[in-house]
Amino acid sequence: MSSTLFSPIRLAGLELANRIVVSPMCQYSANDGCANDWHQIHLGMLANSGASLVVVEATHVERHGRITHGCVGLYSDDSEAALARAVSQARRRGTAKFGVQIAHAGRKGSAQRPWEGGGSLRAGEDPWPTIGPSAIPFGDNWHTPHEATEADLDRVRDAFVNSAKRALRIGFDAIELHMAHGYLLHSFMSPLSNRRTDDYGGSFENRLRFPLSVARAVRAVVPKAVPLGARITGSDWREGGLTPDDAVNIAKALKAEGLDFVDVSSGGVALDIRNPTEPGYNLAIAARVKREAGIATRAVGLIVTPEQAQAAVAGGATDMVALGRAFLDDPHWGWHAARALGGEVKLPPQYLRAGPKLWSPTVKG
Numbered sequence: 001m002s003s004t005l006f007s008p009i010r011l012a013g014l015e016l017a018n019r020i021v022v023s024p025m026c027q028y029s030a031n032d033g034c035a036n037d038w039h040q041i042h043l044g045m046l047a048n049s050g051a052s053l054v055v056v057e058a059t060h061v062e063r064h065g066r067i068t069h070g071c072v073g074l075y076s077d078d079s080e081a082a083l084a085r086a087v088s089q090a091r092r093r094g095t096a097k098f099g100v101q102i103a104h105a106g107r108k109g110s111a112q113r114p115w116e117g118g119g120s121l122r123a124g125e126d127p128w129p130t131i132g133p134s135a136i137p138f139g140d141n142w143h144t145p146h147e148a149t150e151a152d153l154d155r156v157r158d159a160f161v162n163s164a165k166r167a168l169r170i171g172f173d174a175i176e177l178h179m180a181h182g183y184l185l186h187s188f189m190s191p192l193s194n195r196r197t198d199d200y201g202g203s204f205e206n207r208l209r210f211p212l213s214v215a216r217a218v219r220a221v222v223p224k225a226v227p228l229g230a231r232i233t234g235s236d237w238r239e240g241g242l243t244p245d246d247a248v249n250i251a252k253a254l255k256a257e258g259l260d261f262v263d264v265s266s267g268g269v270a271l272d273i274r275n276p277t278e279p280g281y282n283l284a285i286a287a288r289v290k291r292e293a294g295i296a297t298r299a300v301g302l303i304v305t306p307e308q309a310q311a312a313v314a315g316g317a318t319d320m321v322a323l324g325r326a327f328l329d330d331p332h333w334g335w336h337a338a339r340a341l342g343g344e345v346k347l348p349p350q351y352l353r354a355g356p357k358l359w360s361p362t363v364k365g
């Protein structure tokens with residue numbers, strides 16, 4: 001039995017063994033932007049998960065662009081060296097390629113770690129000033145961001161470029177820009193968070209101006225062979241917010257800037273918005289993006305079982321799937337999916353005895 005999920009795909013100069021991606025997941029465990037032994041264990045665990053690509057968590061382009069005090073950064077020599085250390089063993093010893101998501105938290109920054117409340121940092125918790133497109137807080141009891149000035153936008157754009165250069169020095173196989181979940185670039189795109197009256201607000205074209213300028217500047221320093229993509233918003237899930245039509249147009253605009261892929265996620269632009277809870281809730285939007293924008297597409301969001309993932313790819317809704325929580329639950333999810341679907345996955349030599357023979361009825365003790 002052949003499985004589309006386990007067929008290879010090429011993104012720019014990168015050949016991926018299958019269509020399964022580990023979604024970026026913040027660990028809130030860094031020290032002042034520096035990844036540490038937790039990241040080494042976590043990424044090492046996922047390096048031999050059967051996914052062809054592991055995307056490292058939202059990695060912030062400036063210190064005040066972090067979500068929490070525990071978020072990883074790529075904004076200093078120390079943070080670059082720490083991330084290089086954390087991923088180098090995983091890259092050397094794993095079967096997966098490694099990508100990184102570079103991000104700026106914008107008005108969702110200066111927040112507590114989820115297990116410390118997940119709200120905005122209080123006085124005494126070393127909060128920092130945040131920026132956003134407009135001086136509108138993410139929710140009740142959240143910091144009111146400063147409306148980003150032209151100088152802020154120039155600084156942040158440069159910071160994205162510098163982080164991309166650091167990511168390339170580390171040797172990441174792919175880079176993606178975080179343009180979703182209410183963080184800075186998404187907050188510029190969404191009419192719910194962007195009420196500016198200058199060239200960066202109002203029309204769809206104006207709201208995209210800053211995020212697209214970041215994409216253009218980063219593309220200019222990322223060699224063509226290294227895939228550059230973005231996680232985008234399929235829907236804000238709120239009247240007056242971004243819609244699937246907008247997602248198609250965002251993907252088209254990013255493709256025109258030379259990006260190689262988009263990942264379709266959704267939600268997160270305001271505290272009181274809830275995402276749908278049905279399996280694969282972004283798949284129908286991803287299918288439209290793939291069909292109408294004609295860019296390599298990845299879908300994420302409650303894709304949990306191998307059969308669901310296979311159906312999503314084989315049915316043409318998406319080229320790749322990203323899974324988050326399912327990989328935390330089962331770090332060999334890709335192996336188990338291969339077994340269920342008759343696909344093939346590379347095991348490290350040390351683990352070969354856990355391969356198909358283990359599950360064959362003829363196995364001898």
Ligand SMILES: Cc1cc2nc3c(=O)[nH]c(=O)nc-3n(C[C@H](O)[C@H](O)[C@H](O)COP(=O)(O)O)c2cc1C
Nearest residue numbers: 023024025026057058300301302303323324325326
């Ligand atoms: C612990 C955790 C951390 C996350 N951190 C990030 C992140 O750094 N960047 C991002 O784009 N999404 C992040 N997400 C969202 C996931 O990447 C994914 O889009 C979401 O969990 C839905 O996929 P799932 O249903 O397969 O988990 C995070 C999710 C979890 C559970």
